[in-house]
Amino acid sequence: MAPKYERPTGAVPLALPEGGVYPRAATDAPDVTQIGWRDFFLDARLRQVIETSLANNRDLRVAAANVLQARAQYRVQRSAVVPTTGVTGSATYTNNLFGAIGAAGGGATGGTGTGTGAGTGTGTGTGTGGTSGGSGAAAGGAVGESSSNIQFYSANVGFSAFELDLFGRVRNLNRAALEQYFATEEAQRSTRISLIAEVASAWLQLAADQEQLRLSRETLKTFEETVRLTSAQFRIGVASELEARQAETNYQAARNDIATLTAQVARDQNALNLLAGTTVTAEQLPDSLGTVAFTRDALPGDVSSAVLLRRPDVLQAEHQLIAQNANIGAARAAFFPRISLTATIGTISSALSGLFGGGTFNYNAAPSVQLPLFDGGRNAGNLDYAKASREAAVATYEKAIQTAFREVADALAQRGTIGEQLSAQGARANAASVAARLSDARYRAGVDSFLTSLDAQRTAYSAQQQLVTTRLTQANNLIELYRALGGGLAGEVPATADR
Numbered sequence: 001m002a003p004k005y006e007r008p009t010g011a012v013p014l015a016l017p018e019g020g021v022y023p024r025a026a027t028d029a030p031d032v033t034q035i036g037w038r039d040f041f042l043d044a045r046l047r048q049v050i051e052t053s054l055a056n057n058r059d060l061r062v063a064a065a066n067v068l069q070a071r072a073q074y075r076v077q078r079s080a081v082v083p084t085t086g087v088t089g090s091a092t093y094t095n096n097l098f099g100a101i102g103a104a105g106g107g108a109t110g111g112t113g114t115g116t117g118a119g120t121g122t123g124t125g126t127g128t129g130g131t132s133g134g135s136g137a138a139a140g141g142a143v144g145e146s147s148s149n150i151q152f153y154s155a156n157v158g159f160s161a162f163e164l165d166l167f168g169r170v171r172n173l174n175r176a177a178l179e180q181y182f183a184t185e186e187a188q189r190s191t192r193i194s195l196i197a198e199v200a201s202a203w204l205q206l207a208a209d210q211e212q213l214r215l216s217r218e219t220l221k222t223f224e225e226t227v228r229l230t231s232a233q234f235r236i237g238v239a240s241e242l243e244a245r246q247a248e249t250n251y252q253a254a255r256n257d258i259a260t261l262t263a264q265v266a267r268d269q270n271a272l273n274l275l276a277g278t279t280v281t282a283e284q285l286p287d288s289l290g291t292v293a294f295t296r297d298a299l300p301g302d303v304s305s306a307v308l309l310r311r312p313d314v315l316q317a318e319h320q321l322i323a324q325n326a327n328i329g330a331a332r333a334a335f336f337p338r339i340s341l342t343a344t345i346g347t348i349s350s351a352l353s354g355l356f357g358g359g360t361f362n363y364n365a366a367p368s369v370q371l372p373l374f375d376g377g378r379n380a381g382n383l384d385y386a387k388a389s390r391e392a393a394v395a396t397y398e399k400a401i402q403t404a405f406r407e408v409a410d411a412l413a414q415r416g417t418i419g420e421q422l423s424a425q426g427a428r429a430n431a432a433s434v435a436a437r438l439s440d441a442r443y444r445a446g447v448d449s450f451l452t453s454l455d456a457q458r459t460a461y462s463a464q465q466q467l468v469t470t471r472l473t474q475a476n477n478l479i480e481l482y483r484a485l486g487g488g489l490a491g492e493v494p495a496t497a498d499r
Contacts, residue, residue: 001168002175002329005322011398012305012405016412023416032487033307035296037196040482043294045284046203049276052284053199056277060195063188070184077177080170083159088344091352092152153352154362158344161368169333172326179323183316189489190312197483199275201476204294206268207286208472212465213261214288216254219461223251226457230450243450250458289471295478308404311486317400321393328390331383337371404484411481418474425470429463436460 018024032040041047054060165171230247233239273279308314347360354360372379439456442448482488 001332002172002326005325007318008321008394008398011401012308014306015304016307016405017409021416022409022412032296032482033310033485035482035487037488040296040487041200041294042296043286043292045286046200046294048284049203049272049280050196050199052278052280053195053276054192057195057275058277060188060191063191067181067184067188070181074174074177074181078174080163081165081174083162083341085157085159087155087157088346089155090153092150092154094150095148096150151350152348153350153355154346154348155355156344156346156362156364158342158346158364160342161340162342164339164341166339167333167336169330169338172329172333175326176323176330179319179326183319183323186312186316186319190316193312193483193486193488195275196488197479199272200295200479202268202272202275203286204289204472204475204479206265206272207289208468209261209265209268210286211288211290211468213258213265215461215464215468216257216261219464220251220254220258222457223247223254226454227251239450243454246451246454250454254461289468289475291471294475295482297478305401305405307485308401308408311400311404312489314397314400314404317393317397321390321397324386324390324393327386328383331379331386334379334382335372337369339367339369342366342368407484408481411477411484414473414477415481418470418477422470422474425463425467429460429467432456432460432463 016022037050038047041050163170227244227247230239230244234241234244269280269285272285309318343363343365345361345363347355348362349355349357349360436453436456436459439448439453443450443453
């Protein structure tokens with residue numbers, strides 16, 4: 001009853017962008033989606049922090065609990081494919097034969113035939129059976145009017161209202177529950193990949209801020225020396241008050257940077273502790289960003305946009321789409337007859353000691369058919385709702401692919417220019433440092449003014465700060481490209497799509 005599932009296509013181009021601002025990948029470059037995070041991240045301290053976060057992060061624990069919930073719900077739904085079998089035992093005490101017959105489920109019948117066995121079937125010992133239907137009825141009536149007690153004991157095994165799934169309603173509901181379970185598993189994998197990237201970015205942010213703080217402290221010493229010199233010159237009348245105040249302006253700006261960065265470093269540590277789910281030890285924290293590579297520098301080679309179909313968030317959306325497709329089959333099956341069966345087997349006896357003796361076998365089978373004739377449009381409404389839900393799921397799936405394509409394209413675009421940015425910024429910082437030294441020497445020699453020297457110091461300080469920021473951008477770009485391509489869990493968690 002469910003429509004044949006076909007994966008939506010055409011939402012994004014077949015190939016990732018290449019050429020122009022986008023770098024051309026080497027054909028021998030490794031596929032980053034097949035590189036586990038332990039191999040991608042090169043710093044041992046960073047790997048330890050990621051390991052800690054995967055074990056303690058609360059968002060990841062919530063995702064794991066959601067998987068367990070979905071698995072339990074699937075098990076509940078799957079139980080409908082087999083009959084729910086139970087055991088019952090009962091004891092009946094009455095002074096009415098017909099009440100005993102109803103309680104015993106038809107275990108004894110009386111007097112509508114020739115009477116050849118009806119009398120002995122009641123087990124009351126009040127007669128030997130009639131020779132006609134009339135005498136049997138009279139005997140039954142006599143027992144009903146007497147004050148003697150009648151006892152019946154029974155034990156049965158059976159099931160009630162088990163649906164024979166001829167039109168696939170139960171099977172489609174099972175498929176929907178299974179796909180929802182798979183979707184939840186993919187959501188957990190997506191959370192793990194995002195967590196790995198977030199921890200790495202937070203760790204590198206802390207490293208960059210630590211380096212910025214070190215740079216500000218070194219610059220403060222330079223500005224402090226300048227303030228001391230200009231103040232002394234102002235006191236003896238060599239320098240003007242303007243020069244002294246301008247030197248103090250640079251000094252106070254560096255002080256402010258140190259205070260701001262000190263607080264920022266503390267916030268970075270708090271953010272990292274939250275992601276890790278515990279306090280990260282000082283031995284695992286970075287002291288500076290430096291120029292050492294923290295990740296493997298590898299671009300994917302000859303990658304088409306089909307690689308995005310392996311991203312956990314895209315797989316999650318696809319499983320949800322398949323689940324909605326199955327719900328249509330269940331909604332269609334509701335228009336057809338629903339056949340169910342109730343059946344029991346067991347024993348029945350007038351004496352407890354004879355419950356499992358000869359001649360006590362009892363069975364009951366009651367098939368039933370339910371065909372909807374008029375339901376006020378409920379089934380039609382359910383079918384329309386299922387179809388609309390599938391259309392929404394198709395749009396969600398296509399948007400997930402488009403979002404993945406955009407994230408990869410953005411990372412590749414930045415990757416194509418970050419090398420040039422880093423080279424230019426490094427050259428600028430070096431030139432500014434040389435200019436600051438030359439300007440200071442020329443000022444001390446009386447060739448240049450103090451304002452020229454002061455401006456050169458500010459430019460060198462700003463260029464060093466920008467260089468640290470550019471290095472951080474480069475490191476984060478590799479992490480983002482790794483995450484956007486779905487890397488991080490190779491060799492750790494099997495894809496649910498393979499099951």
